[in-house]
Amino acid sequence: MPLVLTLDKSLSLLEAVVAHRDGIGTRALAQELDLNVATVHNIARTFCHRGYLRQDSGTKTFFPGMRLMLLGRQPSYLQSLAVSASPIIEKVAKKLNESVMLASIDHGHILNLKYVPSRQALRVHEADDISDHSYCTAVGKVLLASLSKPELEAYLRKTPLQHFTPHTLSTPEALKEELRKIAIQGYGETRDEAAEGVSAIAVPVRDPWNVIVAGIGASAPTVRLQDADHFETTLRELREAAALVEKQWTENRQPEGKGKGKTAPKAKAPSKTPAPQQAAA
Known part of the structure; x- marks a missing residue:
């Protein structure tokens, strides 16, 4: 043609x-x-x-x-991302046997688009909207690290940095330094920051222009994630999942095993955030 x-x-x-x-x-x-x-x-x-x-x-x-x-922010773009990523998130959660979440930032809100809880008895719960405490979650840090300086300043003006544990980064200076580190190393992590005994790792998901549009995070009890081998395995699996999501979404293919004509689920809208002790990825 x-x-x-x-x-x-x-x-x-x-x-x-x-x-x-x-x-x-x-x-x-x-x-x-x-x-x-x-x-x-x-x-x-x-x-x-x-x-x-x-x-x-x-x-x-x-x-x-x-x-x-x-x-570009047409309402269906988050829906499209959630649908493309859904089987990939389910697969990596099953493989790691930890709680895994896909989140995106939209108009200042950091939204949980897809969440698969761990099958283990000791696991972490995630809220639909983690905006109020995203600075002490791994996926939230990854998304905050992608913001421009004016966007980050706007977030800090409207979001009080509460001190949830002795490990919480509760000053703008400490948070900015952490976000610079994340931008360089390519992943974010938390250890007992939102709640004692809960840790997480997250990696970015990029669009074809290398702009971060989402993050994939895995959360687990610190006792499991502090193991070096488990940490490296989790990070590797998350990076592989992010690469698959990028490929799946940008190629706009129907997810494997899904029939044509199925209606895509709606992306979750912001809702009241439960206590931060329940969220950590």
Whole structure:
């Protein structure tokens, strides 16, 4: 099938702008896309006119516009992620025999999209909305580490950092240092931070532009997760699961074993958060 070249170039430009979270200018776009500067300028300005991009008046760099963000946050995107990931989350939870959760951040809320509890007697319960205490959960830390500086500051302004245990990171400085560490090492962990005796590990899930859109976390009693071999096994399995979720979601394939035409379950909406002692991933 022949391509509409102008449309193809326009979409490539849009994707390139989204991939550069700190913005990108006309000449840098032209070089990256191997296009004429004038062509890039005209396409980008058209997107700005329609609201899909915006251009900083000082630096002249382009950023995603509100219309593009609203389009990208179309309500079904979380539903699509939850459906694609569901069999993968169930499989890794069964393999690890620990509680496993898929969570995403949406309009400031960190939502539990899929949760599979451990089959063991000693296990951890998870809330639907972990926003209020996400800073002391592994998956919450992974998602917070993905925020821009203004987004993180906004979160800290509206979220009191409560001191649940002696291990809770309850100051902005300590939390920011932890989030910088997570961004470098590629995973987050907690040890007795939300509740004594509960630990967790989490890894990010990225979209095709390498932007973190979700996290997969496994929580367990500290007595089990403090074992070095168990920790490494859990981290490896979570990373493999995250890679499968990324592939499954971006390829938009029907999950294995699921028939066509089945209605996708709705992503969970924010609800009142139970006591933090019950949540740790």
